Amino acid sequence: MEEEEEAAAKVPLPDAFLHFLEANGLDPSIYTAVDSTPRFIRLKPGCDACIKEVETQLKCKLQRLQWLPAFYSLPPHVQIAASRAYKEGKIYGIDAASGAAVMALNISSGDHVLDLCAAPGAKLCMILDLLGDSGSVTGVDVARHRLAACRTMLQKYMIGDRCRLFVADGTAFSVIPSRFRSECESCVSGLEGRVDVFKGWTSRRPWKERKRANKSGTAQLVSRFQPPELIYYGQQSGVVGLTKGELFQTLSDNEIANHGYDKVLVDAECTHDGSVKHIQKFEHWGWRTLQQRVLDAERTDDLHTLQLNLLTNGFRLLKVGGSLVYSTCSLTVAQNEDVVEQFLKENRTAGLTEIDAVRNWPGKGGRIPKTWRFDPSTSQTSGLFVAKFTKVVI
CATH class of the missing domain: 3.30.70.1170 (Sun protein; domain 3)
Structure with missing residues (x-):
């Protein structure tokens, strides 16, 4: 006990953050574990x-x-x-806790997977590795520059053949999986000369288009009212051979229940307080920045709404029988258990389910049964909350 108090006393954290941790039942000594x-x-x-x-x-x-x-x-x-x-x-x-969130999806051969908050891309790469030569992955992120970094990773690791990337607001994204028309040679052989279908992806845009984008100062973040922008697609991603209308077709929620994604990962935007190394950076950035990014009540409320909306839309795009994993690198109750509880109240077809692999994981259970928490003191990883849902028919 004396050793714990001594460790806590050495933590170079401001009083406001210590009060924040206490309110969330978090031990400040975890922030001494960075080394x-x-x-x-x-x-x-x-x-x-x-x-x-x-x-x-x-x-x-x-x-x-x-x-x-x-x-x-x-x-x-x-x-x-x-x-x-x-x-x-x-x-x-890639942090082991983040890898555990991907493993919780139980990805199977042939799955169509949606990564709704894909940047910076390590989990996206892991999903593609697990799928191998089957299925497809759709990555979505609201930040164009961050998603462009994902695209670079796909090309570096040569795993983007079955992937497509959309710059879009994850709370409004509605593009369903393409069902591999491009695998059929007869679908691709007649493309020559046609201008209404997607052909092989190229990063080269027409000079006039690049000039217009540079002149307009294209925003790095898109709003929910902007249509999705496809910035990458692999040869076997299901895009080649489709028209723009087919790719962006709108389906009803009942149709999505049958034609949606098999697996969805919602690793939502959060305050990142579970990342010890991230919090340590505020020693250099300034504790006032910590106040603005982590402790500000208005920002926390906004994040809660965003997280709930991301989870709700990700679940809407899930097919019946499919699985969704919600995770954050926050250790706060407001961004984790509170979001889960509110989501379950508002979605009758959602069921919280056991994570099969959890019996072998380090860490500890969350405040809600069937949820899991990683943190530096119990798992020797960054902090992460994980919950898994399935979509059922009522």
């Missing part, structure tokens, strides 16, 4: 024989995580960006 919490990498499928090579390049021993396939921990001070393995796309950095 002991390992960083994590995921090994790209097929690269198992490269472990020794990666260890040589990173100059450290990799520890395989027994509870999360293809994940390894390494000392927190090790930088991976300069290594050849990273540059060649054999490894990428």
Whole structure:
């Protein structure tokens, strides 16, 4: 007990943040764990024989995580960006808790998966790795520049063949999965000369279009009233061969129940207070910035509304029998359990379900049964809340 109090006393956090933690039942000593919490990498499928090579390049021993396939921990001070393995796309950095959120989806071969808040892209890459040569992934994000970074990752790791990316507001996005018309040669063979269908994706836009975009100063964030903008699609993503009208067709909620996504991930925007390294940055950014980004009551209320709307729309796009995982890297009740409870009250077809893999996970249960929490002190990862829903017929 004395050791815990001593650790808490050493935490260089302002009183306002300590009160915030106390109100949410959080131990401030978790923010002293930044130097002991390992960083994590995921090994790209097929690269198992490269472990020794990666260890040589990173100059450290990799520890395989027994509870999360293809994940390894390494000392927190090790930088991976300069290594050849990273540059060649054999490894990428992703926190183990985030990987657990993806695993909670129980992705199966042939699934059509929606990642509704896709940036910065590590979870998107993991989903594509798990699908392999089947199914499709649709990534959506409201920030154009962040989604462009996702596109760069897909090209770097050469895994974007079955992916499409839309710049759009996740609370209003309505594009359903394409059902692989492009896999049929007869659908693609007649494209030559037609201007009304999507052909092979290219990053090159006409000069006049680029000039107009530069002149108008295109906004980095889009509003819910702007139509989705398709900024990338792979050859097997189901886009090639479709007309614009077919791609953006509008379906009723009853039709979506039959033709929606098999799996949906809503890793919602939050205050990021569960990320110890993120909070530590405020020592340099200034604690006033922490007040504005984390503690401000109006911002927290706005985030609660946004999170609920993202979860609601993600669930609307889920087919009957499908699974949705909601996660945040916040440890607050307001952004997690409160959102889940309100969502369940407003959606009769939603059922909170057990996460199969949780019996092997570190961490602890949330305040609502069947939910799970990671944090540096109990799981040696960043903080993350995870809840899983299924859509049922009433």
